Amino acid sequence: MPPKLYSTLASWWHLLSDPQDYAEEVACYWRLLCERASRPVGTMLELGCGGGNNAFHFKQHCQLTLTDLSPDMLTQSRRINPECEHFEGDMRTLQLSRRFDAVFVHDAVMYMVNEGDLRQAIKTAVTHCEPGGIVMFVADCTRETWAPSTSHGGHDGDGRALRYLEWTWDPDPADTEFVAEMVYMLREGDQPVRIERDRHRFGLFSSETWIRLLAESGVRASKECCRFVDGEEVTVFVGVLDSYRLANSRLAVTRRSPSTSTSPSRSD
Numbered sequence: 001m002p003p004k005l006y007s008t009l010a011s012w013w014h015l016l017s018d019p020q021d022y023a024e025e026v027a028c029y030w031r032l033l034c035e036r037a038s039r040p041v042g043t044m045l046e047l048g049c050g051g052g053n054n055a056f057h058f059k060q061h062c063q064l065t066l067t068d069l070s071p072d073m074l075t076q077s078r079r080i081n082p083e084c085e086h087f088e089g090d091m092r093t094l095q096l097s098r099r100f101d102a103v104f105v106h107d108a109v110m111y112m113v114n115e116g117d118l119r120q121a122i123k124t125a126v127t128h129c130e131p132g133g134i135v136m137f138v139a140d141c142t143r144e145t146w147a148p149s150t151s152h153g154g155h156d157g158d159g160r161a162l163r164y165l166e167w168t169w170d171p172d173p174a175d176t177e178f179v180a181e182m183v184y185m186l187r188e189g190d191q192p193v194r195i196e197r198d199r200h201r202f203g204l205f206s207s208e209t210w211i212r213l214l215a216e217s218g219v220r221a222s223k224e225c226c227r228f229v230d231g232e233e234v235t236v237f238v239g240v241l242d243s244y245r246l247a248n249s250r251l252a253v254t255r256r257s258p259s260t261s262t263s264p265s266r267s268d
Ligand SMILES: C[S@@+](CC[C@H](N)C(=O)[O-])C[C@H]1O[C@@H](n2cnc3c(N)ncnc32)[C@H](O)[C@@H]1O
Pocket: 006, 047, 048, 049, 050, 051, 052, 053, 054, 055, 067, 068, 069, 070, 073, 089, 090, 091, 092, 106, 107, 108, 109, 111
């Protein structure tokens, strides 16, 4: 069962999470992408774009292709990003048969609740990335940074308003999951406030696991930390697709037969 927030309540998404609030965050990710990329980032694929709040800011820099598991969330993203192309798909299995200069995965990656899922999502990112292109995963937390928390927020809209309470806890510290219990208070016109509850299951992996899984897929990733003015902190795993291995294999071929072979071949 998908969380209500991404199905029956999806039309409330932008009152829970306002696109305007993502400007600082996206500026930070874009700076990091440009710093680390080995080629200009003209095209970008986002896996798990949700309501398109990141895309709303990224689209001023590059051409975006947006994908998500939830058709209802894609509807929300299309509303604010009509100029971007959108596809429905699971980040563990998506196959667009196209490659991009960059593949970006934001908080949607938190829905990968075991190593197998995370490995698959990384593989999807890599198979959609140009050789020498860049992949970026933003994790709300890692095994090292996670702590139980309580937060609240919400916004007023046109005839509608939402407030929420989020409470994260870990029912079983021995596995790779924690949960966020959510309560939404929904107000429409002068109707009595409606209350809905939801449970989100999130994955929790150590930085070592992230770096290892990325390396297995041919990405030399580094771990960065982004801190924002509101005190929020996220862990970013960013890496260039291994043109390094490509370069090494080219070198090996050249060394073996300098006069007959100049074309690179992957060794993996
Ligand atoms: C918190 S929302 C993303 C919000 C997004 N960062 C934004 O800018 O609006 C999480 C999204 O992850 C999506 N999601 C969850 N599991 C997924 C999967 N396996 N593949 C693709 N998307 C997934 C949900 O449908 C939801 O839209």
